[in-house]
Amino acid sequence: MMSMKVRGGGAFSGVLVIDLTHVLNGPFGTAMLSDLGARVIKIEPPGHGDDTRTYGPFAGQTSLYFAFVNRGKESIVLNLKEDEDRKIFINMIRRADVLAENFRPGVMARLGFSYEDLAKVNPRLIYASSSGFGHTGPLADYPAYDTIVQAMSGIMDMTGFPDGPPTRVGTSLSDLLGGLYMFSGIASALYAREKTGRGTHVDIAMFDATLAFLEHGAMEFAATGRALDRIGNRHPFLAPFDLFECADGHVAICCGNDHLFAKLCGAIGRAELANDPRFLDDVSRVQNVVALRAALEVELKKAPAAYWLTNIHAAGVPIGPLLDATQALSHPQAQARNMMIEAGGLKMTGIPIKMKGYPDEPIRAPAPDLDEHGAALREEFANGPPPA
Amino acid sequence: MMSMKVRGGGAFSGVLVIDLTHVLNGPFGTAMLSDLGARVIKIEPPGHGDDTRTYGPFAGQTSLYFAFVNRGKESIVLNLKEDEDRKIFINMIRRADVLAENFRPGVMARLGFSYEDLAKVNPRLIYASSSGFGHTGPLADYPAYDTIVQAMSGIMDMTGFPDGPPTRVGTSLSDLLGGLYMFSGIASALYAREKTGRGTHVDIAMFDATLAFLEHGAMEFAATGRALDRIGNRHPFLAPFDLFECADGHVAICCGNDHLFAKLCGAIGRAELANDPRFLDDVSRVQNVVALRAALEVELKKAPAAYWLTNIHAAGVPIGPLLDATQALSHPQAQARNMMIEAGGLKMTGIPIKMKGYPDEPIRAPAPDLDEHGAALREEFANGPPPA
Structure with a gap:
């Protein structure tokens, strides 16, 4: 069912994404655009490129961390403080549908590439930012890492047992939610642009994203103004609804x-x-x-x-x-749903958005080497948009 | 910035959503469509309607659980096994852009409302399903609740301390992720339909959604085939990167x-x-x-x-x-970002998708009473689509 095609590409076929994101949050979002058929050009800084190229775990020389969230993308190294490279970047923006970035608020403006700057170049541009606390409010500049956002959003206080400590969710939840909401916001803005002809600035905060997931914590606050106690693995108002010990697990x-x-x-x-x-x-x-x-x-x-x-x-x-990650990912259900795909010879998790009539290929293009597409891209974007 | 309008409505202004979702997962997704301007008509079963109308916590007679994820929607009670109500439903589908449902796979088909059935009525329909394990694979029929999906997806095994038990994320993570991916899939399909003219079946599984969030757990599986041990609140390869005790917190x-x-x-x-x-x-x-x-x-x-x-x-x-949910939600940053809104006099969490030039109103329409819009909707959809 999943591989029957309405047309050649995915839902975002024909969409050009200029990707300034790095580490986890932003790249997780733009990887989904690539999965669904967009062309994603990743711009990396001179030197060693995206920091995650040096993060473990490794398969040979390849960082799995980098490979997971950059599959299917092209890579070019640009020095955005240097005139020649800035010109190439601006030529890309002229033709782009989407710019994605997850710098700390203020960084892009100091480069001369704020939303207002780039909307002048291309009013149809969808400029998507994902940051720890967003581009507005008193914490806009506050340094954010996933652990800090989890601590400040209430989710860590709500996770764990009554007699135990606050507990971090065992994955970078706030980073990943920021990326998923950024993807959702880009998809929404692309649809809206079909009606209005105009781009927008999508401004996502990991903090906002985690607050939106508090469920009972937020309901209790609205009802009583109080915080819930930690309740371990059970349900707040259904029982038995819990994890139980057997002889062996x-x-x-x-x-x-x-x-x-x-x-x-x-x-x-x-x-x-x-x-x-x-x-x-x-x-x-x-x-x-x-x-x-x-x-x-x-x-x-x-x-x-x-x-x-x-x-x-x-x-x-x-x-x-109760399954561990290995058992879950090798479960026949994960296989049947194509949730373990392959890219560049490496196994990685697939995309949960399954759309009938659109491709969901079990083998994807690999994550790029640093500047792998640099020469070709410099030629392609040496000039502004071709005449219509 | 957030209230400057390009046009009257949100990103999904003009989009008609027929909403058969219930409880948490589906309604969380369709509430975002309503937040971004879509018209969402919630169809509820005869009797007491959506189960969550009876769930706590309450504000007076109102379930906050129901109110949170059904704000801004209209309500009509339909008996989908009865001819007259089926006709109204089909008239709705003729004019709809989106149908959303989160029944167990098979339920809609037994009603005669599978994707294939409804695509014949309206080939442009985007038919979105969210379920525990999806509509394909050996577990498609397996009963799924958030706690079961968290247990089976690896996230519970990865959360907690080395000397402690597997730990449920302190929110219904798998339910909420299913809803957010459903929303993302609908937005993607609406964009794609602008290019192809065709609808699709978006098939989301809470299990897939949670697997996609395993991060290090999935990377370690790909690198070594092994599962990670639980590591509490620390980072796997950075230190110090953790939660620490002070004199008072x-x-x-x-x-x-x-x-x-x-x-x-x-x-x-x-x-x-x-x-x-x-x-x-x-x-x-x-x-x-x-x-x-x-x-x-x-x-x-x-x-x-x-x-x-x-x-x-x-x-x-x-x-x-470390903030609890109450402190996080009343933080000046949450206020500045409009992350606590009001609907029907109740405070609730806002939407993290902030789009410049589109509304993000601090006061939204309330969740509907059961069948509140029933009479008006029966009249509106008594016949098929008006002539173009």
Whole structure:
């Protein structure tokens, strides 16, 4: 289904993206544009180029970090403080649909390349910025790294156990959300431009992006003005809805109502628990969640996870295994959905946007060597746009 | 800047979305379409409508859960198994740009409303599905809740401390990512339709979405085939880059190089630590990260977080406070960026996509009462599309 083509390219076929992004946040966003068919030209600084070219883990000489988020892009080294290279950059902007950058706010303006500067050159340009705190507000200049944004956005305070410390999400969540929202904003602005004929400045903040994901934390703030306590792996108002220990590992079990709870009790050979006054309804089960968990784990610890996955699933109760990243990424479901692709001989995660009639190729173009396309691009953009 | 208008509406002004989504994942995605100017008609089942209308927390009689992700939408109750209501639904589809749904795969087909069915009615329709595991692959029918998808995708195994349990991200990450990718896919498909004239089926899986966010976990799998151990709040290959305890709370400190580390040592009155052979360079500091943390916290615990935030920041070292959701959402930066908006008299989180020249109103239309627009919508869609 995924490879049947309506036309040659992806959703963004014909779109030219000039990519000044570096490290993780911005490149993660522009990699999705490339995945969906845009032409993405990555501009790297003289010297060693994007910092992540030196980051591990490595496959031979190749940084997987760089390879993951720069697949399918072209690379040119430009010194944006030097006249000749600035001219090439401006020639690119004249023909570009999108400029993406994730410098600290102010850096592009000091180069003479603010949105206002470049909109004069190309009013149809979509100029996308992603930064820690955005281009407005008192923290616009505040230094931001993923760990700092996670700490300041509330997500770290909400993750972890009541008796444990605040916990960082085990991935660079704020960086990646910033990149995904930047991609979304670019797609939205490209659509809007079809109607208005005008470009815009898309201004994304990792901080805003993480706030938008607080869910119960934000709802509780709106309802009571208070912060939620950390509650570990359980659900705030459904039980049992948690991760449980078996003899050899963990399973997640989710019972959203009394009916499923009764089925679960039957499946673990403790049907009478469904009639225990502490566990009669969801409100009672949440109130007695520690006792409930203990009662269930007494049984669950008697057999391995595989046993419970078969038997509790057969009873019609939602259950899933705890998988590590290796198991998750090599799962037949990840394979069937083309979520592990290959680029330059390296395996990497695919794009979750599956669109019928558009390509989702299992093999993509690799990330470029530094300045790999420099000579060709200097020739292509030596002059302004060709006559229409 | 954010309120200067190019034209009356948002980026998706003029776009009609028929919204069959429910609970969190789908509604979170379609709420963004409404935020950016689309008209979103929410179809709810007879009885009590969307389940989340009964979910806490409440403000008076209103579920904040429902209000957050359904602001700005219209509501109509339709029984999609009944001829008269099916006719109204089909009339809506004839005029719609987007249909969004997050039923378990198979439910829409059994109603006679698969993508293939509805594309015959309206070939320009963008039909967006978001589900736990997607519409293809061996797990397509597997019951999915956020906790189960977090457990199966590797993110829970990667979050937490080396001596602690796997940890759920303190928000419904997989649900919300599914919704955000659905929104992104719809925006991409709307742009592509401007070029091709054709609609498509956007098929999003919460599982795929979470896999795409594994970052180091996926890179390590590609490099070595192994899973990473949990590492708590620290960075895998930079140190110090972590959350640290002060006398009265925590701060996040991020030193990406030796120069910043030396400044940090000076700021805490332990300049000699920069010359300690265990901490001479980043590789050594990561190897000795437990000792490094202990040495830094001895000093940090002598004064409150506010003291260190001032003094370490003044020394030029990236540092940020640990904030809870309440502090984060009431931060002047969140206010300046319009990240707390109001709808129906309730405070809620705004949208992180800020586009110059398009509205980002601080007050939005409220979430609808059940069937609030039913009578008007039945009249509007009693017949097929008006003649062009």
